[in-house]
Amino acid sequence: MAAIPPAAAGCPVVIGAGIAGLMAALHLAPEPVIVLAMAPLGSDCASAWAQGGIAVAVGEDDDPARHAADTIAAGDGLCDADVVERITASGAVALAELARHGTAFDRAPDGRYRLGLEGGHGRRRIVHAAGDGTGRAITMALVEAVRRTPSITVLEGVEARRLIIEDGAVAGVLAAADDKPLVLPTARVVIATGGIGGLYRETTNPLTAIGQGLALAARAGATLADMEFVQFHPTALAAGQDPMPLVSEAVRGEGALLVDAAGRRIMADHPRAELEPRDIVARAVRRETAAGRRVFLDARRALGSRFAERFPGVAVACRAAGIDPAVDLIPVRAAAHYHMGGIAVDAAGRSSLAGLWAVGEAAATGLHGANRLASNSLLEACVAGRTVAESVGGTTQRPTRPAVVPPLPPSSRPDGVRGIMAQHVGVLRDRDGLNAALDALMPLAFGTDAEADPALVGLFVAAAALQRQESRGSHSRTDFPAHSSAGTRRSLLRLADLKCMLDVDDKRVAIGA
Numbered sequence: 469m470a471a472i473p474p475a476a477a478g479c480p481v482v483i484g485a486g487i488a489g490l491m492a493a494l495h496l497a498p499e500p501v502i503v504l505a506m507a508p509l510g511s512d513c514a515s516a517w518a519q520g521g522i523a524v525a526v527g528e529d530d531d532p533a534r535h536a537a538d539t540i541a542a543g544d545g546l547c548d549a550d551v552v553e554r555i556t557a558s559g560a561v562a563l564a565e566l567a568r569h570g571t572a573f574d575r576a577p578d579g580r581y582r583l584g585l586e587g588g589h590g591r592r593r594i595v596h597a598a599g600d601g602t603g604r605a606i607t608m609a610l611v612e613a614v615r616r617t618p619s620i621t622v623l624e625g626v627e628a629r630r631l632i633i634e635d636g637a638v639a640g641v642l643a644a645a646d647d648k649p650l651v652l653p654t655a656r657v658v659i660a661t662g663g664i665g666g667l668y669r670e671t672t673n674p675l676t677a678i679g680q681g682l683a684l685a686a687r688a689g690a691t692l693a694d695m696e697f698v699q700f701h702p703t704a705l706a707a708g709q710d711p712m713p714l715v716s717e718a719v720r721g722e723g724a725l726l727v728d729a730a731g732r733r734i735m736a737d738h739p740r741a742e743l744e745p746r747d748i749v750a751r752a753v754r755r756e757t758a759a760g761r762r763v764f765l766d767a768r769r770a771l772g773s774r775f776a777e778r779f780p781g782v783a784v785a786c787r788a789a790g791i792d793p794a795v796d797l798i799p800v801r802a803a804a805h806y807h808m809g810g811i812a813v814d815a816a817g818r819s820s821l822a823g824l825w826a827v828g829e830a831a832a833t834g835l836h837g838a839n840r841l842a843s844n845s846l847l848e849a850c851v852a853g854r855t856v857a858e859s860v861g862g863t864t865q866r867p868t869r870p871a872v873v874p875p876l877p878p879s880s881r882p883d884g885v886r887g888i889m890a891q892h893v894g895v896l897r898d899r900d901g902l903n904a905a906l907d908a909l910m911p912l913a914f915g916t917d918a919e920a921d922p923a924l925v926g927l928f929v930a931a932a933a934l935q936r937q938e939s940r941g942s943h944s945r946t947d948f949p950a951h952s953s954a955g956t957r958r959s960l961l962r963l964a965d966l967k968c969m970l971d972v973d974d975k976r977v978a979i980g981a
């Protein structure tokens with residue numbers, strides 16, 4: 469672990485080193501900042517795995533208003549229109565910033581961006597780099613930029629385990645370095661810990677994406693929002709790996725078809741067929757697999773021998789499973805992929821707790837509503853990285869010296885939680901299943917062992933899903949299949965609300981708090 473320079477004492481702490489955390493740290497420069505990263509920079513973050521690219525309206529037939537309209541349509545009545553407008557309008561600036569930090573986006577010989585098409589987008593607007601290696605290209609460029617920036621101190625191999633709260637405000641971070649406690653006194657913390665896919669047995673996310681930042685924030689009293697909205701990707705490669713490699717949506721954008729074992733197209737009856745937003749496609753895939761039928765992507769005709777050139781990463785994953793997409797069908801299943809919910813934040817990225825900000829997938833900004841439009845998350849991470857940094861940088865540093873430091877909890881492990889979430893809180897949900905999830909998760913969440921934080925996050929998802937008695941966006945209730953006219957309010961939950969809802973005895977909760 470790097471030593472903490474004296475100038476960094478008491479400075480803001482960013483927890484997480486994906487694109488959101490790295491962008492926030494870079495925008496804070498020259499103000500000193502500490503970045504905590506559980507793993508070496510560039511590894512174990514969803515950012516480095518992003519394939520399709522970053523959605524920005526730069527095509528000649530496109531503009532930010534169209535991008536905003538597509539985002540709102542996918543979000544199914546729950547997007548915050550102001551946030552959508554601001555973020556879609558900031559795309560070109562975000563691309564320029566990424567290019568300045570060293571990302572070389574794919575361009576045609578005439579210098580124009582090569583633009584991909586993905587489900588729910590009415591125009592080609594997915595800017596990519598290194599074919600399907602966009603996330604890695606951006607992340608590694610940002611890692612280099614961070615390493616060149618003297619005001620940023622990166623603590624690799626350090627895991628945040630609790631926030632320290634005094635007088636109702638953030639007073640520090642309790643982290644673990646080599647499993648020993650490390651206290652970082654600070655009045656300003658940015659949570660950038662990514663998503664929660666690792667809480668599910670079938671996921672495309674790094675297995676460390678278990679919503680640790682959400683647990684930290686919730687236990688400190690911050691409000692979480694939109695927790696029920698988990699996006700399942702319809703085409704995770706079903707070849708036995710954990711996590712499951714992703715077969716990018718852009719493959720369908722290039723014309724690949726979803727078929728069953730008999731070659732019947734499973735999306736043929738839908739107006740936009742394979743290019744419907746991914747909640748619709750994921751439900752179609754899930755219904756097939758739940759009925760015991762296998763589903764495949766057929767890219768033979770659309771891409772054939774061009775597959776490996778356009779999607780080198782997917783081709784490698786397929787080859788490792790003995791599949792050649794030029795001539796073979798690609799077996800796929802729906803898998804947990806992205807979390808629209810997270811720590812509720814305002815336009816500046818501020819949470820409900822003084823001194824706590826959130827950015828990237830860990831934050832619920834209102835951009836995605838009930839369903840994220842493909843490739844909008846890298847855009848959000850880049851744009852919000854700047855907004856959060858401006859807000860943190862504009863807040864006066866308050867000296868803190870935490871008087872009471874909680875004991876160091878164990879490192880989180882979601883082992884038992886994954887099966888519960890997959891079985892009861894997956895693509896298709898109902899009241900009995902969600903209640904079964906609550907019963908199974910409650911003792912874990914309010915215990916003190918390694919499953920406590922993952923189970924608490926799962927509990928928030930299941931409780932919000934139970935409360936939302938309708939189907940909307942990615943949240944699909946088989947017992948409430950229609951929209952409810954009362955359903956257009958975002959769900960907000962604090963730990964105290966959850967306790968009331970579950971009628972949990974205060975003493976038991978205090979043990980895990």
Ligand SMILES: Cc1cc2nc3c(=O)[nH]c(=O)nc-3n(C[C@H](O)[C@H](O)[C@H](O)COP(=O)(O)OP(=O)(O)OC[C@H]3O[C@@H](n4cnc5c(N)ncnc54)[C@H](O)[C@@H]3O)c2cc1C
Pocket residue numbers: 483484485486487488489504505506507511512513514515516517518519520521522523602603626627628629660661662663672673674676677680681714805806827828829830842843844845846847849
């Ligand atoms: C396979 C795949 C493909 C995708 N493709 C696209 C795409 O094409 N376009 C798009 O827009 N989006 C895509 N997404 C989604 C997108 O990659 C993520 O939403 C986005 O990268 C999240 O960025 P982030 O910085 O918020 O989190 P992450 O990149 O996940 O980073 C989280 C960081 O937090 C750290 N961390 C977590 N907990 C702790 C802790 N307790 N202490 C210290 N550090 C911690 C992690 O180690 C990591 O460094 C894809 C996701 C996946 C999984």
